[in-house]
Amino acid sequence: MELKRSKMALHAIAVALLLVAPDLVYAVVCHSFQHTGTFRVSHDPKVLLLIIPLGIGLITARPKALSFTYLAFLCLIQLGQFAHIAYFGTCASAHSVYMLLYELGDVIRESANVFWQYAYIIPVVVTPFVGIAYLIRSSERCRLHLVGTILLIGTICAIGTRVPNRHRGAACCPNEIRFTINNSLKVLWGYLLVMQSNMVSIKKYIPYEVIDTGYKPDAPVTIVYIIGESMNYNHMSLFGYERDTTPNLKRLATEQTFYHTPGIAGGIVTLSSCKFMMNIVREADNSFFKCANMTNLFKFAKSRGFKTFYLSAQTEHLLTSIAGVHYIDVLITKDSNIAKARSMQEDYLRYLLDQQTFTDRNFIVLHQWCIHSPYNDFPNIKKFSGSAEARVDEYDSAMTYNDVMITRLFERFNKQKRGKFYIIFASDHNELLGEDGLYGHSHLAPKVADIPVMIQSNDKAFMDEMRAIFKPNHFEIATVIAKLLGYEIRNPNEEPDTFYISGAEYSGKFGYIKYRKSSKDRIVEYLLF
Numbered sequence: 001m002e003l004k005r006s007k008m009a010l011h012a013i014a015v016a017l018l019l020v021a022p023d024l025v026y027a028v029v030c031h032s033f034q035h036t037g038t039f040r041v042s043h044d045p046k047v048l049l050l051i052i053p054l055g056i057g058l059i060t061a062r063p064k065a066l067s068f069t070y071l072a073f074l075c076l077i078q079l080g081q082f083a084h085i086a087y088f089g090t091c092a093s094a095h096s097v098y099m100l101l102y103e104l105g106d107v108i109r110e111s112a113n114v115f116w117q118y119a120y121i122i123p124v125v126v127t128p129f130v131g132i133a134y135l136i137r138s139s140e141r142c143r144l145h146l147v148g149t150i151l152l153i154g155t156i157c158a159i160g161t162r163v164p165n166r167h168r169g170a171a172c173c174p175n176e177i178r179f180t181i182n183n184s185l186k187v188l189w190g191y192l193l194v195m196q197s198n199m200v201s202i203k204k205y206i207p208y209e210v211i212d213t214g215y216k217p218d219a220p221v222t223i224v225y226i227i228g229e230s231m232n233y234n235h236m237s238l239f240g241y242e243r244d245t246t247p248n249l250k251r252l253a254t255e256q257t258f259y260h261t262p263g264i265a266g267g268i269v270t271l272s273s274c275k276f277m278m279n280i281v282r283e284a285d286n287s288f289f290k291c292a293n294m295t296n297l298f299k300f301a302k303s304r305g306f307k308t309f310y311l312s313a314q315t316e317h318l319l320t321s322i323a324g325v326h327y328i329d330v331l332i333t334k335d336s337n338i339a340k341a342r343s344m345q346e347d348y349l350r351y352l353l354d355q356q357t358f359t360d361r362n363f364i365v366l367h368q369w370c371i372h373s374p375y376n377d378f379p380n381i382k383k384f385s386g387s388a389e390a391r392v393d394e395y396d397s398a399m400t401y402n403d404v405m406i407t408r409l410f411e412r413f414n415k416q417k418r419g420k421f422y423i424i425f426a427s428d429h430n431e432l433l434g435e436d437g438l439y440g441h442s443h444l445a446p447k448v449a450d451i452p453v454m455i456q457s458n459d460k461a462f463m464d465e466m467r468a469i470f471k472p473n474h475f476e477i478a479t480v481i482a483k484l485l486g487y488e489i490r491n492p493n494e495e496p497d498t499f500y501i502s503g504a505e506y507s508g509k510f511g512y513i514k515y516r517k518s519s520k521d522r523i524v525e526y527l528l529f
């Protein structure tokens with residue numbers, strides 16, 4: 001019996017490895033010849049752990065016809081996935097599934113046209129599945145068959161969503177650092193649960209045009225983009241709050257090169273905002289474009305010879321909306337070292353920065369965790385008390401800690417004498433503390449998008465450009481960063497002075513706010529909800 005169980009366990013592990021084998025083979029063999037696309041194999045062992053139960057299920061479920069049917073289904077969706085990767089250069093999104101069905105005739109015609117060019121994906125995908133079929137066929141009946149059957153069905157949901165009911169919004173786009181089997185099930189669920197269950201049809205936009213305006217090497221150049229978390233400028237003394245919550249930033253603001261202003265977020269939760277902070281996308285419901293990686297800031301920086309960094313005190317699931325993973329040289333998140341990140345709190349970013357080797361051109365994205373709720377998880381430099389609500393005191397106290405953390409990040413990079421430095425801080429969204437009777441974020445209300453923006457640079461032209469923008473929003477900030485890197489985006493769909501605040505899902509599926517903002521007239525007018 002023991003022998004039989006060990007054999008079954010080995011077979012289950014073998015099945016899991018075979019399920020991810022197409023990723024490895026494609027990356028090593030095909031990708032090295034093609035040199036195109038953004039495909040990157042997952043390095044996350046946790047995902048493999050999720051796939052092992054599927055291996056056990058496939059081996060032990062009875063009747064075997066159930067395993068074979070499911071296997072054929074997986075093989076089919078993986079063929080579709082790799083066809084998408086080979087043709088488009090990126091993993092399929094829920095929108096790809098939608099487009100496949102929407103333009104089925106065109107897809108069939110083009111598939112026939114390019115069939116032989118991409119036929120190599122068939123053996124890459126099918127061979128491991130033949131191996132799995134052989135293992136299922138040779139598996140012996142065991143007492144676990146009922147558990148196996150439940151596992152088989154359960155894993156369809158578990159692998160697809162990873163954390164059911166959480167991050168549903170992320171389901172529409174692939175997570176580029178996971179295995180394709182995970183992404184295939186994920187976007188299929190995204191299509192069925194998110195795209196089909198909410199709102200109406202997908203709006204079609206004309207693709208943007210990326211214009212190369214040229215880049216003159218002016219080494220050294222360091223661009224630091226700090227993504228803040230849940231920062232409310234009404235609770236920063238830098239912006240006039242009566243409690244002195246940000247004395248260090250106030251000191252920094254006495255420097256000529258520093259500028260701070262209220263801004264407007266691209267979304268009301270971290271996941272949706274990140275898309276608009278790191279990719280130049282204007283419309284909240286431009287879902288195809290958001291999965292296409294065309295205007296990703298990491299991509300732009302990498303193309304100009306920058307060393308790119310994404311150092312984050314947050315979990316890696318946000319990379320789903322940040323995108324451009326393929327163009328990141330150094331990628332470290334909270335998940336890379338959870339124990340360290342928890343113990344060091346926001347100092348984790350400083351710890352990660354200390355370990356890096358920088359070059360003459362650096363594009364560094366730092367992602368903060370402070371001040372996400374619960375606020376009293378963070379240390380205080382000064383402790384406030386006496387507010388009608390304890391949570392306001394806790395938030396203000398946490399702000400004194402973040403004041404020190406943010407100032408340290410600025411002061412690490414603002415001493416560069418030779419060449420240029422650009423430090424841009426923008427919060428991902430606001431954190432309401434009783435404004436209009438609301439608390440936290442996630443509400444689709446304009447106030448949730450009110451964010452602090454802080455900028456420091458020794459490039460006067462850049463500072464003048466930023467100062468001229470009234471309440472810069474995430475779209476405008478990303479656009480200015482792209483311009484620094486020598487790229488301009490022509491958007492044929494653009495309505496003058498019109499911008500968007502995305503709801504909880506960045507394809508516009510959970511609603512959005514449209515607004516008109518004029519730097520000339522210095523007004524913001526919210527149009528419709």
Ligand SMILES: [Zn+2]
Pocket residue numbers: 229230269270271428429
């Ligand atoms: Zn956030």
